[in-house]
Amino acid sequence: MTFNWATFGVFLGLLLLITVLGFIASRWRRAKEANQLDEWALGGRTFGPFITWFLLGGDLYSAYTLIAVPAAIYSMGAFGFYSVPNAIVLYALGFVFLPKLVALAHRKGYVTLTDFVSDRFGSKALSLAITITGLLATLPYLALQLVGLEVIFGSLGLGGSAGDSWLLRDLPLLIAFAVLAAYTYSAGLRAPALIAFVKDGLTYLVVIVAVIYIPIKLGGFGTIFEHGAHALSAKTASAGGNPAIAVEPSVYLTLALGSGMAFFLYPHAITGVFASRGAKTVRRNMSVLPIYTVLLGFVALLGMMALAIGIKPKDGNPQYAVPQLLAELFPHWFVGIAFAAIAMSALVPAAIMAIAAGNLVSRNLYREFRSKPVSAKSETLLSKIVSVLVKLGALVFVLTLDxxxxxxxxxxxxxxxxxxxxxxxxxxxxxxxxxxxxxxxxxxxxxxxxxxxxxxxxxxxxxxxxxxxxxxxxxxxxxxxxxxxxxxxxxxxxxxxxxxxxxxxxxxxxxxxxxx
Structure with missing residues (x-):
């Protein structure tokens, strides 16, 4: 995709705005005891229903969600809609067990899920297994947020070409990593919580405009689904009856169920939940967060729209389907807003994931297995350092591997x-x-x-x-x-x-x- 100054100018302006917000967040709702892990990693556990709603929304719906869900529709058709019932499962399950878990976390000072397991079962071996599982599951998830950023930079025409040096090609991602690491280290969970207001607002704006404007331009949803079905049939025929497209119902059902059951077990999801003011706040959010599921259904439809107008993704990579769809149908300034919203959808969850990983290392490995007592200040400092190292590891993963x-x-x-x-x-x-x-x-x-x-x-x-x-x-x-x-x-x-x-x-x- 070619570089455009108007698109890039709007994109850069919005990213500078959230960068400023990220650093300002270090003083937002800050308590006197700033060296406590609760303060840096959980925002002092003071987030009410409104802030928690935006924070969990920013945590749940990442850049890769906004790119991968429509990419799945583009590649495999209706199968990609599994993410909608998946979201319904996760909120129902969250309503059942999260309020009780948060109440215990406030009463006993849990920072991670391992803290709960250690307190309830008193087994270091089981606690260690839970910690390692959480870390291993988080790292590739964090790397995928950087993959989402990489797609947006490629869609903007940034980063050079395949023949350029790695430094020139990956410079935008390196800069974004440095900024993300800096304000996460400084402000902790307050940074993604504050940025989530902008991120969620822009995401709603872009998706709602897209699902209203594009069908009008293309002749309605009936035309979109008709042309999309023809395109998908042609793709299936050209692939010789690609089995990846003809997915069995058992796969759709179990993938929706399993993904929904798993989400609130991830360390970054637990971090967002533990930052809430209490069980009542979580219960209210589990009731209203399904509104995001409507948004997710609209996002999935973008993949069908890309099929309908015959988008040919860059390098055959379906992850570029939505960025190219937006670039083709909207004015350059609006594309800048859309790309910024997707980039923010990578930065917010990436920050929370890095914080969650830092908490696991400092609280459940360093503090648990160190022979000498650990001060709150050193525990918080180690969590900050690990949050940077984890992002660095994810960056190396993205830059060196397929x-x-x-x-x-x-x-x-x-x-x-x-x-x-x-x-x-x-x-x-x-x-x-x-x-x-x-x-x-x-x-x-x-x-x-x-x-x-x-x-x-x-x-x-x-x-x-x-x-x-x-x-x-x-x-x-x-x-x-x-x-x-x-x-x-x-x-x-x-x-x-x-x-x-x-x-x-x-x-x-x-x-x-x-x-x-």
Missing amino acids: TNFALNFQLLGGIWILQTLPTVLFGLFTRKFADRKALLAGLIVAVVYGTWAAYEVKTGTGAPFGGSTAKPFFLESPIYIAISALLLNLVVVVLGSLLARAVRTRVPAPVPESVN
Whole structure:
């Protein structure tokens, strides 16, 4: 795509605005005890319903969501709409367990999900497994936000060409990383919380204008779906009946269910929730956040619109479908606004993910396993440093590896993080039944199985980790691997807990010695 000064000028102006907001946020609602981890990482746990709504919206709907969901529609048709029921599942589940979890977090000072697990089960091994799983699931998710930024910079015509030096080609991404790292280090969670107001407002503006203006210009939704269906049929025929397009209903159902069940287990989602003022705030947000699902459905429609007008994405990469659609149909200044909204949708969740990773390292690795007492100041400082190092690692990942690997590893991250669900739910509601060793065994068995099953899924070139769905031995249809791994997890937990209880009841209690 070619460079345009009007588009770039509007884009740059809006990014400068949120950069200023990011640094100003360090003084926004700041408490006197600024060196406490609660203050830097959770904004002092003072965010009410209004701020929490924007923060969680900014956390949930990232740049890669705004790019990948319509890209899935563009590539595979109606299958891409799985993200809509997925969102319904996650809010329903969140309404059930998050208010109770947040109430405990406020009362006992939890900063991470591992803090809760450690307090409820008293097992360092189980807590360590939860921490490592959270970190591994977060890192590729963070890398994908930078992939989203890379797509926007490429759509702006920035970064040079394939023949240029790596420094010139990746300079815009390096600058964006440096700015993101600086204001996250300075302001902590307050920075993405403040920027989320601008990000969400612009996203709503762009999507609403697009779903009104584009159908009018193209002759209505009936015409769009008719032309889109013809384009998808032609694509399927040219691919020789591409099986990626003819996805089975079992895949659609389990992917929507599993993705929805997994989301609020991610460390960055828990960070946003723990920053709220209390259980009542979370309950209200779980009731009103589904409004974003309407927005998500509109975003998905952009992929069908790109199909209808025959967009040919840059380098055959469907992630460019939406940026090219917007660039083709809207004036340059509006394209600048749209690209800025998508870029902000990468920066907000990326900041929260980096903070969440820093919290896990400082609170659940450094503080937990260090022999000497850890001060609040050193714990907060380490979390800040790790938040920068994590972003640097994600940047190296994006610059040195094929970003298709990032997508595959992110899918693997979803398989991993869902296996922490039994520990969380048993810890909240039926702690007496679940044995901590059985929970650890179930987590390990499910993660190993899920990783192996995902490894066995091949790409078109025969490389491993080609997707996240496979056919388990007990079904005739393929399903999301995370669901089959979760079923295995639950079987191990239930049988292991029953066995542990049986062993305890058979071992007689020691008889106290007679005082005589």
